Amino acid sequence: MLPLKDNVANYATPWMMWLLLAINIVVFLSYALSGAQSAQMTLLSYGAVPAYVLSPSVDPQPIHAMLTLLTSMFLHGGWSHLFGNMYFLYLFGDNVQERMGPWSFLSFYLLCGILAGLAHILSDPGSEMPAVGASGAISGVLGAYLVLFPRAMIRTLVLWFVITIIDIPALFFLGFWFFGQLIGGVRAFISPESVGIAFLAHIGGFVAGMMLAPMWPKDRRISVAYTDLDHGMIVDVEEPDR
Numbered sequence: 001m002l003p004l005k006d007n008v009a010n011y012a013t014p015w016m017m018w019l020l021l022a023i024n025i026v027v028f029l030s031y032a033l034s035g036a037q038s039a040q041m042t043l044l045s046y047g048a049v050p051a052y053v054l055s056p057s058v059d060p061q062p063i064h065a066m067l068t069l070l071t072s073m074f075l076h077g078g079w080s081h082l083f084g085n086m087y088f089l090y091l092f093g094d095n096v097q098e099r100m101g102p103w104s105f106l107s108f109y110l111l112c113g114i115l116a117g118l119a120h121i122l123s124d125p126g127s128e129m130p131a132v133g134a135s136g137a138i139s140g141v142l143g144a145y146l147v148l149f150p151r152a153m154i155r156t157l158v159l160w161f162v163i164t165i166i167d168i169p170a171l172f173f174l175g176f177w178f179f180g181q182l183i184g185g186v187r188a189f190i191s192p193e194s195v196g197i198a199f200l201a202h203i204g205g206f207v208a209g210m211m212l213a214p215m216w217p218k219d220r221r222i223s224v225a226y227t228d229l230d231h232g233m234i235v236d237v238e239e240p241d242r
Contacts, residue, residue, distance in 0.1 A: 002157040003091055003173065004165070008149050009225035009234055014094035016130040020109065021086055024134055027074045028082050047130025048120040068130075073113040075132035085134045092145045093138070099148050101219040108216050112140020112208045119204025123185075131198050136205035139181075143209025144216075146174045148224075151236075155229050167229055178206055208235035 031042040045061050052065040061068060076082040097105040116136020145152070152170035157163065184199035224238040 001161075001168075001173065001176065004155045005229065006091065006149075006155070006170070007153045007227045007229045009094040009227050010094055010098055011222065011225075012098065014097045014102075016105050017089065017093040017097045020093070020106075021089060021133075024076070024082065024086060025076055028076050031075075032079075043075055043077065043130050043132055045121070046071040046109075047132040048117050048121065049130050050125050050127045052128075053121050054125050069114045069117040072109065072117060072130065072132045073110070073134050073137050076134070077132055081133060085138055088113055089138050089141065091136065093141050095152075096141050096144045096213075098222055099218055100144075100216060100222070104217045104219075108144065108209075108212060109137045109141065112143075112205050112212070113137030115208040116140065116201040116205030119177060120198040120201035123200035131138060131201065133198070133201075135166075136198070136201040139202045139205030140209030140212070142174055142177065143206040143211075144213035145209075146170060147210050147213040151226060152239075153226075153229060178203075182204065 004162045007034050030106060046063065046068055048068040049061070049065070052061060053068065063071065076085065093105075093109075100108060113134065113136050116139060117131065120131050120136070150171060153167045154170055154173045155165060157165055158160045181199050181202040184197060187199075197229075225234045226236045226238075227233060228235050
């Protein structure tokens with residue numbers, strides 16, 4: 001299932017989300033275009049390596065291992081990895097940023113990314129493979145979206161024998177997404193060497209996002225407006241608690 005758009009209205013340009021998108025893209029281009037060997041060295045140097053984070057005394061990286069929980073969020077293993085993460089951030093991050101406010105959203109995003117990284121590290125503590133990507137932080141954004149906009153609808157491209165486009169409740173869409181991560185997490189737990197995706201980071205980020213979103217500072221001036229997906233007209237408004 002590929003989400004195409006949602007029906008939660010925006011009141012202003014989500015500049016913090018766009019800034020995060022730009023930083024991720026610029027960072028990726030800075031090493032991806034420098035050659036395969038240079039790119040590999042960047043990922044090894046600034047990715048989050050579980051064995052090094054848990055045992056900093058044996059860490060050969062140029063920065064403290066704990067800092068890689070932050071730097072790894074802005075690295076990606078390839079074009080498809082980057083595009084997939086940025087697409088989900090673009091689709092769901094604008095509404096979460098608007099509800100929280102830009103600086104509150106940034107701190108939320110970074111904290112979810114760090115907690116997601118820790119979840120991955122604790123799930124495979126002896127690994128010397130660097131974990132990279134914004135997916136843990138973005139999973140936190142998805143968890144927050146589910147909590148903040150439970151009545152949202154997602155227009156979705158579905159391939160099931162035939163290609164069709166349907167409107168799906170966010171609760172179902174994100175629940176299905178999370179179930180897929182759980183299945184992947186079980187596979188990774190049984191045979192970690194056969195899975196190249198940090199499913200536990202996705203799970204940890206999503207759960208962190210759901211738990212933190214209700215208590216996270218929000219912009220109390222912003223109401224939640226739902227639109228008609230076909231015409232873009234506002235059809236329902238929820239006033240925030242003041």
